[in-house]
Amino acid sequence: MPPNKYYDTEALWRQDLDHFIHPWTDFSTFKEEGSLVIAESEGSYVLDSEGKKYIDGIGGLWCVNIGYANQEMADAIAEQVRRIAYYSTFNHITTPPAAELAAKLAELAPDTLRHIFYGTGGSMANDTAIRIAHYYFNRLGKPNKKKIISRVDGYHGSTYLAMTLTGVEFDHQGFDLAPDLVHYIPAPNPYRRPQNITMDEFCHEKVMDLENKILELGPDNVACFIAEPIMGAGGVIVPPPGYHKKTRDVCSKYDVLYISDEVVTGFGRLGHFFSSKSVFDFTPDIITCAKGISSGYIPLSATILSEAIYDVISVPQTEGGMFTHGFTYSGHPVSCAAGLKNIEIMEREDICGHVRDVGPYLENQLSTLLEHPIVGDVRGSHFMMCIENVADTETKALLPEEAEIGTRIANHCQARGLIVRPIAHLNVLSPPLIMTRSEIDTMVAVLHESIRATQDDLSREGMWKRV
């Protein structure tokens, strides 16, 4: 563990408060409390600027898959910076890491998904997927196929278009969306499914939601369906068995492209490099990925296209016509070097195997939290988990919003040296994929204590009564 560097916490806190606009800021508390300064890291741990150590239960933000402060990764990045830190990949120029990583991703991705477009984040990967889906249908002489079907509680990013794809109502507050482009169908959330229907019936209903929406919009107007294999920020919603395979079939029936957003589920979180095929047994037309592709060391994303799409879009539109899409940092050599090293480490250390081995242990240990009367559901898969907190586990009624249940639990955890993510009434866990059984035990013990402490607070404040 690196030594405490004795940062000037007070000065950093002030500079941050005065000048840094954070993503997803609650200004009502930010202006009083400011930010926790995270300054150092190792393995599954981070340290704040005062030297206090935390188990990082969220892997940064679902992304530090190989763990923190990996020396080999640091060396690979430094080495690439020394060789060539940047060159444009416009106009038929490449760099060794960009070319090698594209070939490696093509090898790892399922079936004919072999053509890679690079970006620097998940939102950009999804924007790219949509632009290309539209371009593809334009090239096929089907310019009306423009509408996109997404899902309530799906999260796809925060650029203008990616936020329009996002179906989390809370995230739309006060901002605008691209009008008329995106249409939402309900989330396949088994915990909130109507009583007295089987999982199979529920699955059928959710698949029909997609088919009915395509028919309502008119198949000739629908370009694509975008879905996360397991919804992440929308509440770690694991769909009923067969859902993805069946929605894939519906897409194929109506010539609608299936975009699988693997920004979280990719790169080992579910025990495989890509989960669409390996876990859910279907092949999308496009896979988008980011986060774990470089374990968050350097920003990188990829939009991976099927051969069929590539064949259509790789023909000049007119004599001299170009494919006019791209970013200054598409195929950034340092990002790609980090991506290559990340895959090398994951393969050599069999990190996917570790997740397949230890993931069920994490699921089991977390399920012991169900003994607490405010824990309604513990769900997820492998290293992608969530706790749903409720007022009453029978009725599944929620606590009042002002209880800020997710944040309270997260604060109790933080005081005890564990970082978990609050999302409304949920607490999300997405640890580094190298986390050991004993670290999991510590994490779960802290969660037990923190949930008990939260229940005591709520009772004392009259916001909740033990039933």
Ligand SMILES: Cc1ncc(COP(=O)(O)O)c(C=O)c1O
């Ligand atoms: C499933 C999914 N897609 C896309 C994104 C957007 O990625 P980024 O924040 O890198 O733009 C996220 C971010 O959390 C995500 O969870």
